[in-house]
Amino acid sequence: MKLLSNYKYWIINFFGWILFSLFMLTIDKITYVQDASINKLYYLLSEGVLCGLLGFVLSFVILYFIENHFNIGNYSKVDVYKLIAVVVLTQFIYHGLLWPMLSIPAFHFLNEHIDLTxxxxxTNVPHFLVYFVVWLFVVLTFKLVYYINTIKVKQLELEANLKEAQLNTLKGQINPHFMFNSLNNIRGLMLEDADIARDMLTNLSETLRYSLTKSELNSISLEDELEMVENYIEISKIQFEDRLQFEMKTDExxxxxxIPPMIIQxxxxxxxxxxxxxxxxxxKVHLSTLIIDRQLQIKVTNSGTLQKNENSTRLGIKNIEKRLELLYGKNATFTLEEINNTVVATIKMPIV
Known part of the structure; x- marks a missing residue:
């Protein structure tokens, strides 16, 4: 954020310098000046205003250097030395102009000339230097906070882009993985029963059409996903025939x-x-979906046991785990366990 082009900064900076100078000079001196005349009070007020105006003008020099030659996020020792040099330069200018300027209200209100050694x-240099140190601290703090917030926003954008890229990669794995297994099934049927293989290709084309259109989304309704699952089961029954028993229980x-598309499939x-x-x-394969404690629970139970197969890539399981992690973080869980000669896969995800 460029303060030089921000009108709000100039307004706040102007009144800030004036009020700060009046507080540090005028009010401070009034507290120990006894029996001050009205002209003396006018002079003290003029002194505070002039010091504030001069500080306001010279702060532009320092701010110009900071915004054009000092990178708050990547500065070197040389940059710090240059900034110190600019502040010192403004002090020379400040004290070179200050006393001639104060002579005007001193002569006008007090009929005196300021004649200091x-x-x-x-001895007044440290006092006035405090003004610029305070101003510099406020400006650098503001810029540092803005820089940190900018970094956080960029980091969130990068994380979001990375998450989206990872999700797209995972979704890109679904169709080849699904098609590979289905085509293998069809290949096995071609020589056995061409009519059944033809029906299977028709069902496969419908399933692939669904997966191609829905996999581009990060979420679809459970109802749409279950329709796709039923179609997939019909394809699978052609291969397994009477060996496959499928049951589904759904909470309306x-x-x-x-839910993430094709995750149940x-x-x-x-x-x-x-x-x-x-x-x-x-x-038997049993699918159940229900809502428990503000979470959607998807459970698939099948006959069999968990077997460790070194040749298995476990692509489907890894895909499910990674997609849930990217979409829901720790708010979603996936478990795969063996219970009484059955394998139970359970997904729990928050209701959006």
Whole structure:
């Protein structure tokens, strides 16, 4: 933020210098001047106003240097030395102009001339230097706070952009992963039953159309996701036939809640690939969605056991975990556990 082009700064700076000088000079002197005449009071007021005006004008020199040659976020020792030199220069100018200026109200109100020795003038230097030190401290503090806030905003923007890029990367993994498994299933059916393979391709095209349009979004309604899951189950039943039993229990109050697209489909796909497909007699997959304590709970239970497969990339599981982390942070959880020869995958996410 450029203070030089901010009219509010000039207004505050002007009255700040005047009031500060009146407080430091006029009020201070009045407290120990006894039986002061009205002319003496006029002179003291004039002295405070003139000192404030002179400080206001010379503060422009320092501020001009700060805003054009002093980077508050990346300064060197040389820059600090230059800033000190500029402040010292303004002090020479200040004291060079101050006493001739004060002679005018002194002669007008007191009929006196200010005739101070060099030593007397030098003893006033620390007093007037305080004015500029206070002003400089306020300006640098303001600029530092503004710089820190700017850095925070940029950091939040970078984090948001990074999160969006990571989400897009993860969503880009969904379609190839899903298509690869589905095409493998179709390939296995081509020589066995061309009609069934054709029906499977039709269902696959509908599913892919859905995934391509919805995966661009960060969230969709649970109802839309469940429709996609039902279509995916129909595709899978062509492969598994009677080996697959699917049940779904849905809380109607949760149908309009927003969830990451295709996250349930990936749970179902994982249950079929690593659970049902490894059981000769097949098994059951049960999907339930309900709201508990202001959280949406999605649970997929399938027959089978948790098996460690070194050749498995666990792409689907990693994808789910990372997307939940990016979208909800610690407010969402994902667990995968084995309970009584069944594998239970549970997602809990806050209701938005």
């Amino acid at each position: 060099i030593l007397q003038k030098l 109050d949760a149908l309009n809640e927003q 990936m749970l179902i796909e994982n249950a079929l690939k690593h659970g049902i497909s490894n059981i000769k007699s097949g098994g």
